[in-house]
Amino acid sequence: MxxxxxxxxxxxxxxxxxxxxxxxxxxxxxTIFDGPFVGVQLGWQQDRRSATTSLVPPTTTRVTGDGLVYGGQLGYDANIGGAVLGVEGSIIGRTGSNGPAALDYETGRTINVTARAGLLVSPESLLYARGGYSNARFSLANPAGNSESRDGYTLGAGYERSLTDTMSARIEYAYSNHGSYSLPGMGGPVVINYRRHGVTAGFNLRF
Missing domain, CATH: 1.20.5 (Single alpha-helices involved in coiled-coils or other helix-helix interfaces)
Known part of the structure; x- marks a missing residue:
């Protein structure tokens, strides 16, 4: 007993x-990188625009414009063990313009809808890549013209780290391509191409 x-x-x-x-x-x-989130971002962005004439031989003029980029994002992450899959939507604005005084373009808001996939290098740290749809608005300021929206794509990579159970911080590089179109010009059409590079830091609040 x-x-x-x-x-x-x-x-x-x-x-x-x-x-x-x-x-x-x-x-x-x-799990930390799991569930819905909302956040803000701030950083640097450079728009690159090239204009190629149809003359023989053709000539290409390239201009760049730097500015401060700011905005917000919301999305959802799924932590599946050693990896994280997610979707995100963002809207951002930018200061400054892009072009010489004779043909000055101002950059308006940009909307991005992307998917991302990442690997957990530690329980609190995530390395990721992203890609998806991008729509940017441009306004011809000089000479005065109408605004137009350009569809394109964006690709990027970044690092995100958890600060607490409900907050994380990240840094990210992104490349965007908003295609090309033709403008009438002397001697034939002029083809305008849009490219963009940006580096942003962001904070996310997780639920």
């Missing part, structure tokens, strides 16, 4: 010890 009581006490003690030891491990396994 005493042996049975002793065995039961030993079993209860071992069970409680095992639970105490595994509880911290279970807490560490709590």
């Amino acid at each position: 005493r042996m049975k009581i002793y065995s039961m006490k030993l079993f209860v003690f071992c069970a409680m010890s095992t639970a105490a030891l595994t509880a911290p491990a279970a807490a560490q396994e709590t």
Whole structure:
């Protein structure tokens, strides 16, 4: 009888010890990059525009414009163990313009809808790549003209780290291509091409 009581006490003690030891491990396994999030971003952006004439031989003029980029994003991540898959929508604005005084383009808002995939290099750190649809608005400021929206694509890569259970910070590089179109010009049409590079830092609040 005493042996049975002793065995039961030993079993209860071992069970409680095992639970105490595994509880911290279970807490560490709590997924961080998982669920919906909303955030803000701020950084630098450079628009590159080229104009190629149809003359023989053709000539190409390239101009660049730097500016401050700012905006917000919302999305959803799914943590599937060692990897994270997600979707994100963002809207950003930019200061400055792009072009010489004779043909000055101002950059308006940009809307991006992208998917991203990343690998957890630690429980708190994520390396990722993203890609998807981008729509940018441009306004011809000099000479005065209408605004137009250009469809294109964006590709990027970044690093995100968890600060707390509900907040994370990231830094990201992105390249965007908004296609080309023709403008009438002396001697034939002029083909305008749009490219963009940007580096942003962001903070996300996670739910």
